[in-house]
Amino acid sequence: MRKWAGALGDHGTAGPPLDLRPIRKAGFRGLVTILKERWDRPVFLALASVSLVALGLILFFIFREAVPVLREIGLGGLFGTRWNPTGDPASYGALPMIAGSALVTVAALVFAIPLGFAAAAFIAEVAPRWMKDVAKSVLELLAGVPSVLYGFFGLMIVAPAFQRAFGLSTGRTALTASVILGIMALPTIASLAEDALTAVPNSYREASMALGASRWQTIRRVTFPAAFSGLIGAAILGMGRAIGETMAVLMVAGNAPQITASLLKPVRTLTGAIALEMGETAMGSTHYHALFALGVILLLIALVTNGLAEWFRGRLARKHGR
């Protein structure tokens, strides 16, 4: 079959100089060839969809279990200020937990962000090679410590210390939870911020130093502004880490569902409420559905923070063409 002989020009009668036809063979052997050469896309697609499907299922079931609560107590009931599921009448207002999570997270970030950025600046800009390696592995180690151990540390060391220092009846307070959460978010913030600073092209630093700026002036006026969106991304991911943390917070926050602005009072967080109460509710009860609603709130916060963080981090990459 040489029906397009000479189609690419006059090369005699022996057919085209190069065979550019797609590889297609008939019958079983053709199928085998296709399988051999084209197996990659469907296989990788299937593997990749596993995680997407898992995420989809989680979303689906959490929403399915949460929706009935709207019928039972309505949106107004869900965003009430009292959480007392076992009282009579029972109330399922989620605001105390939302406020608790917010208070603890914000307070944690207030000291974790400056510390994390400072650590990142030190690792990326100042430390000599060997110290950089040591500091980075310490950060990774910190990130790898099981959260229950942080909780244990908070319970045994931080809580008693605060109790004594502030003369409280209990050391398990929002402040204790914030400190522990801050320590836990620190490695996330520091290592992502370090990535952001490292992504700033060296030519900026050289230009600044060549103008007679000191190292500190260069960090403050050039490197940090250039890495700004990446740093914001790091902070937001650290926030996501803090807001989603369960075990350590559960152990040290005191878990009283109250709305307060005082860091020295016990608070209950969204995560804490779910972990604490899910074992004691009857399946299908209003309480059960309300806990799933807390889960939906948590999930939405997580999706938004992650989306925002990725957007900011992507912006840094686009800005400096990497």
Next chain:
Amino acid sequence: MVVENAGTTARNLDATREWLERNLNSTAVIETERFSFFYGKEQALRDVSLSIPLDGVTAIMGPSGCGKSTLLRAFNRMNELYPNTRSGGTVRFLGQDLLKADPVAVRRHIGMVFQRPNPFPKSIFDNVAYGPRVHGNRNRAELRDIVEESLRRAALWDEVKDNLKKSAFSLSGGQQQRLCIARSLAVRPSVLLMDEPCSALDPKATDRIEATTRELAKELTVVIVTHNLQQAGRLSDHVAVLLAEGVLAEFGPTKTVFEHPCNEQVADYLCGRFG
């Protein structure tokens, strides 16, 4: 702050010349004496001794990897931003030991323009005002004057005067490089080091940079690294040729070196037989 005592600004070449002649009996701004430089164990420069004259443009040439950029970066202590480097010999700037001075002070007096235009991701104005601001100038009116003057000297003012708030990245490559020149001029250096400033630019942009450089050489000392023979011929009054392994093979007025090189290898290099 030792360096500051010499009392020079870009504006008074004549005063500097007088000062140099009276106090040092020389016309060299920068003098190196048996200067060597090492990256780790690798030696990039070997016993380089030369004097950069106050007037005109001095070109440093040589084949790739001969250490010409290293020599240039030694003049404003940029090499030591990277670990594992060390140097031997002396470098003097207006008679003072450059290697013992405060590098930050040195860089205020010896500016640098890099191979690739590297403006900050800031506005045009903020790019030029960066140096003065870093050195503590917060007076808006003064900053505006400095920015205008620097942009004028870099022959960029007319093109950007209405867009000072625009990002520096909105400029073309050649404009960005002239912006970088303006940025260096804003701190009023006595010496401007240029590290192959045209290698990333097209011929037209190169022309403009060269014209600007010639103008600048009337007011300050310019040292330029280039691998382009024609450029060195057009631009420079003096030329230093480094050969493999960082040996200074020839130094003198450009015309003399180009027409009667003493060193055979330099003659080969200048004829384009290697490098």
